Amino acid sequence: MTDHHKIPSSIDATQSLLDGQNYVADRALSTVLFLSLKMGRPLFLEGEAGVGKTEVAKVIATALDRPLIRLQCYEGLDVASALYEWNYAAQMIEIRMREASGDVSRDAMRSEIFSERFLIRRPILQALEGEPGRAPVLLIDELDRTDEAFEAFLLEILSDNQVTIPELGTIRAAEPPIVIITTNRTREIHDALKRRCFYHWVDYPAAERELEIVRRKAPGANAALAAELVAFVQKLRGMDLFKAPGVAETIDWANALTELDAVALDPAHVSDTLGVLLKYQDDIARIEQGEGRTILTEVKRSLAAGGAAAP
Known part of the structure; x- marks a missing residue:
């Protein structure tokens, strides 16, 4: 295993790892991420949309040179879409071909059509089959969009790091994946799943940290413009808006204003x-x-x- 695959050895090293990928994290996030990586526990990140939860998984995958496997959650997500399913169309073609050739041995046919050749691996199974020393980062994004039945299934997978496929047997992770779960808190996630994880609330950044983020992510914005737009966004978040802007929107705004050759905020640019x-x-x-x-x-x-x- 090469050095760049290795888990950081301290909180400071974790913060440096994030910083090296231009992710400006506070000490609390660096601490819980370090413990999660060191102790092999899933990390549960909760917070408003656009505060950088998903980005944590992307940054860790890049920094550690691990594959990033993303399971984007949505309403109605089922086990087949998350874990595996059989390629029924290809199986039917195989059956027809065998029948046409006169090969109708049921046992042989069953053994063949339920082989790995016809198995479609979905994100969770892909994550469990990662190679030792380079286990992937499994991002389970926006878990709050799914239902409680999917949570229960996920809890079992996270507890055992294995899955049983009736036709093939049990597949165990040679090395458990690095699991990062995010939620925008549109509904509460069951305590049983949260207890399995280390938890961190990703809040909107303070002005100083947000300004540093803008400097890194929108380097074209001059210092005066960056300071004004960050101060403006910080004040917006103090208002009773339907949806306050996230950090992602701050970065987008900085880049957009730079494209318009703005050197400072004015009423016309804002409007x-x-x-x-x-x-x-x-x-x-x-x-x-x-x-x-x-x-x-x-x-x-x-x-x-x-x-x-x-503000």
């Missing part, structure tokens, strides 16, 4: 680009109807007086 930052018309209308100008004035006054980008 013209609100659809990059806010995704609900009621929120956009509220900001356009005067509150945006008020916030912008406060931001410029605060920064001119040497204030932070905080």
Whole structure:
């Protein structure tokens, strides 16, 4: 196993690993991630959409040079879609071909059509079949979109790191995958599953950290623009909006304003680009109807007086 596949040996090393991938993490996240990797426990990341939960899995996979296997959850997700299923169309063709050739031995046919040749591996089975020393990162994204039956199935898989396929037998992970589960908390996840994991709430970043994120992810934005837009977003999050902008939206906004050659925020830029930052018309209308100008004035006054980008 080469060094870049190895789990970091300390919290500081974990923070450096993230930093090396331009992921600006706080100490608490670095700590729980280090413990999760070191102790082989799934990491359960909860928080609003767009705060960087999914990105943690991507960054870890890249930094450790591990395959990233993503199971994107959705309403109605079933075991077959997550684990494995048989290629029924190919099996039927095989049966017809055998019948046409006169080979109708039922035992032989059954053994052949339920072989690995016809097995379609879905994300969880792929993750369990990872090679030792380079076990993949399994990202189970937006688990809250699924139902309790799927949670129960997932709990069993995470507990045993194995799965039984009736026709083939039990498949055990030579080395358990690194599991990261995310949820946007549209519903509560059952305690039994949470207890199996280490937990971390990924919050919106403080102004200083968000400004550092913008510097890294939108390097084209000049310092004045970056400071103003971060301060503006921080103030928006203090309002009672239907959906406050996440860090992903802050980065998008910084890049969009840079494309428009903006060197500082002005009312026209704010009004013209609100659809990059806010995704609900009621929120956009509220900001356009005067509150945006008020916030912008406060931001410029605060920064001119040497204030932070905080609300």
